[in-house]
Amino acid sequence: MNMDKPVRRVAIFALLLFFGLMAQVNYVQGSQAEDLREDDNNARQFADVFNSPRGQISAGGEVLVVSEKTGKDNPKYGRKYKDGPIFAPVTGVFSTSGSATQVERAYNSLLGGNDKRITQQRWFDTFIGKKPEGANLELTIDPDAQRTAYEQLKAKTQQGRRGGAVVMDVKTGALKVAASWPSFDPNEVAPQTGDKGGKRLEELNKGSGVIRPLIDNALSQTFPPGSSFKAVTSAIAMEQLNLNISSTVDTGQLILPESNRPLPNSHDSGSCAGSAPLKGAFAESCNTSFAKLALQLGIQQMHDGSTKFGFGERVKLEPDMFAAESDVPVSVTDAKGNTVETGKDGTARSGIGQENVRATPLQMAMVAAAIAHDGKIMNPYVVQKVRAKDQSELYNASPKEFGEAMSGDHADQLAEMMRAVVSEGTATNLQGKRVAGKTGTAEQDAASGIPNSRWFVGFSPVENPRYAFAVVTEGPNDGATNAGPIAAAIMAKVLQK
Template sequence: MNMDKPIRRVAIFALLLFFGLMAQVNYVQGSQAEDLRTDARNSRQYSDVFNNPRGQISTGGVVLVSSTPTNKDNPKYGRTYKEGPVFAPVTGYFNGNASQLERAYNSLLSGKDKRVTRQHWFDAFIGKKPDGANLELTIDPRAQRTAYEALKNQTSAGRRGGAVVLDAKTGALKVAASWPSFDPNEVAPQTGTKGVKRLEELDQGKGVIKPLIDNALSQTFPPGSSFKALVAALGMEKLGLDESSSVNTGPLLLPESNRPLPNSHDSGQCAGTAPLKGAFAESCNTSFGRLALDLGIQQLSEGSEPYGFGKRVFVEPDFPAAVSDIPVSFTGADGKTVQTGRDGTARSGIGQENVRSTPLQMAMVAAAIVNDGKIMNPYLVQRARAKDQSVLYNADPKEYGQAMKADTAEQLRGMMRAVIEVGTAKNLQGRNIAGKTGTAEQGGGNPNARWFVGFAPVENPRYAFAVMTEGPNDGATNAGPVAAAIMAQVLKK
């Protein structure tokens, strides 16, 4: 009996064992490779982030952020930010972790996004890492610079300022500036442990100043009288008023405490009765306190939701702005929840009490006024291109919602023009802007939050803006000129 047959069978079985191994290796390295590379437990992907150049971020033909080889092993690539502090509210930082667009668009910038890898599947096949995609932003670089400088000059030491300009027709963000800012170069990968320390320092901040949290999109402030634009819109829509409706501008005693809600002046339009337009132009607190009481806090809060209040506004996917709110009930720092009473409702009507808004949110209110009540969803990234210039993503302006009637918007445009012509901001005449001033008291020895929210140009407006600076005095003298300077730059062709 010879053994050739069983030997051959065992030989075939041995071959099957090898086929099994080959199949498994194919499965692991072929179809599972992507999942393994991105597994949360895989520490390679985190060290890998410095091994490849990230895409550039540019705006208006200016390259803001680029990756530069360090000629070292780790990190292989650094990150360079041109005019870092000016554009940091938009670009954010990157050091492995990231913020703002560096974070929101990480997958495209690093080249790991499916839109890049799908296009370059052959690169993945031969193990070549796809290059990161480049981003082109909507920001107007000159206006952004102007905004940064103006905010710096108009903000008190140790306080904050923010400015946002929207193209009301599309939602494109033209300016998103913040003071104080930080220089992302100081925390870029090439700075090593020094950068890590610096980032901790920035994260800690100093007093109210948190440099990593920008004051344009990510920080809320009491909007003060600039909020009256929204209250006026709600009054016209819900209470059937129009710009010529006569309103009581005389003294108002708050219903619960019987203490007066003061006007800044009791002369002119604020002397007793006035058309709504006049009360708006001269910013009579009592009329808007009464309006708020007539509306009630519920209607005030719900009515502001179509504008974006009460929820996160996403500037880009994965890039939400801070939540602006007109709270019906407010939970303080002590953890106690307090219902907003009648007094609080009246004060909410003039943008005080617990009303908080980002400059972006107030710019969206102005955008509704510019665009016949329709708000376009704000966005920052115009398009993303692969290294070979093919377009991977192109911004498609989307409607955020119809916040007010076209007629209401038209009347409000007139009312905002009146603020300049005959109202609280006569100092801005001839600057080709219109808007509403706001001076919010922040209490506790803090300086005022001074606002100017409006649009430009005065005729056939296109851009909506909101400017906020902290300091003494008021919105007309301290925020208005900032807005005027920024808009002059935006409108310059």
């Protein structure tokens, strides 16, 4: 029997209202979910943050971070970090306070299942009240090489001091290593630790002496680069002063123009005896040559030239994940708040990576990457892929060029100069280790008991390089013996893949 027309109209209208309600609920719970959840007026955002499983974080086929049920009402889920201190500089931590660092923060909405790329895809789950599951991240990090770097830094860094290491694929920008000593264990401050974890987080924030465990020494801490910075000085001089690998440079004594004090070389023989080709001065690391080049260039040109490598900015690795800013400052602010220009003595010392020059290991790895890759630097990154729980791909990293620091010809010449450092210069102890690079030993404040900043920065393999690296440790003596072997051990592991 046919339904009466008025009843049919009411039924159709009711259906339209039902579908309209569905559409509105889907819009609010799906499209607007993330904005509503993160609204400052939403008091439930912190209460709910621990009550859904986050996605896992993996590297090299190895699961590094997972969510686990706690058996409690709140938090329902904790966070477990495999070899936490080793991978913390990259994974960061999702802490008992609900805050997050590094990759945990950069991909917080995807890991938590709140990102629109998940909620819009799984709209029906949202509609029926089923919470979307967090996505899984795949890192670029080589787990075995990361472990090697951590153990090497631990063994070679002076007690109570710091060390860091970075390895970067020169063709893509993917980081294979970003290791720090000392580090911290994210498991100690994960959600399941409660008040105890909160107190531990406060302790880590305060640190002890120069040790700030939450600030890693690979990406987030700067050091004076010492003679490893002579690679940057050389690149700027090649461009601005028309020098090449065979140009004769003055390696003799330098009396600093303002203080009238000598700037010494480590030795006054060989290439450092008075004059030498740029290649020889670089290989034997003659301080006077690069200090004189810096004086010819002036601090402004030194500063401007360094920006092509990334100095002067916080390099972005991932969304809301930045490295610390490296710098070659034209001026600094003193303890009284006054602006103090870098004078001529300071300019000379800047040319050898001292005075106020500061760099992260990531930044110096980017310098080496430019040398190994025809002058081009690829933007560094640590997340390769993001997949939803159903294995659909939500993100896949696409290599992007950061910038061109120098011409391909100058890069090739600098690469040859780095090879000479190992074959005949300050790092002959690394012969046969498949690495080329530049040593660096920066005095920090020996009178106050602050040890040297010891560097080895370069690329591997020696011919047709694929990776750039930078290693720094703090302690007595030089970079050749206290950073170089660490770099060689790390690269031996990376090159196994």
